[in-house]
Amino acid sequence: xxxxxxxxxxxxxxxxxxxxxxxxxxxxxxxxxxxxxxxxxxxxxxxxxxxxxxxxxxxxxxxxxxxxxxxxxxxxxxxxxxxxxxxxxxxxxxxxxxxxxxxxxxxxxxxxxxxxxxxxxxxxxxxxxxxxxxxxx
Numbered sequence: 565x566x567x568x569x570x571x572x573x574x575x576x577x578x579x580x581x582x583x584x585x586x587x588x589x590x591x592x593x594x595x596x597x598x599x600x601x602x603x604x605x606x607x608x609x610x611x612x613x614x615x616x617x618x619x620x621x622x623x624x625x626x627x628x629x630x631x632x633x634x635x636x637x638x639x640x641x642x643x644x645x646x647x648x649x650x651x652x653x654x655x656x657x658x659x660x661x662x663x664x665x666x667x668x669x670x671x672x673x674x675x676x677x678x679x680x681x682x683x684x685x686x687x688x689x690x691x692x693x694x695x696x697x698x699x700x701x
Contacts, residue, residue: 616691622665627658631670631684634658636699639677646675 629652638649650658664672669686671694678701683694 616685616688616694622663622671623661624665624668625660626667627652629653629656629658631666636680636701639675639680639701641677646677648672648675648680 634650634652636648637651640647640649645661648660650660652658660666660672660675662672662675666672669684671683671685672680673683673696674681680699680701681696682699683696685694687695689695
């Protein structure tokens with residue numbers, strides 16, 4: 565009786581291992597490759613963010629086009645509010661006002677009839693001295 569119990573136990577354990585789809589395959593660990601890839605991805609993401617805290621009183625706009633690929637085509641004053649008109653590579657018109665925040669990296673600081681001043685928080689090294697850029701029409 566003891567032999568039958570041993571035989572049935574071995575038979576059941578063998579059948580369970582035989583039905584396992586990963587039975588016999590050695591699990592390969594690629595820890596070093598995965599760590600390198602994930603740290604590269606982390607580094608890429610770190611380049612696109614700013615270390616400075618952007619004020620919360622801005623109206624945020626998220627657009628698919630990079631600000632560098634947009635072209636300033638006009639500066640308009642509507643109802644005493646200055647607006648800058650940009651066109652992107654898909655020929656879409658984008659209207660920006662003062663205190664707009666684009667993609668959490670571009671802050672529209674000042675718009676006049678001749679120029680626009682904005683802060684690129686992505687390029688800012690010192691948060692107390694923001695990286696300002698002036699575009700003239």
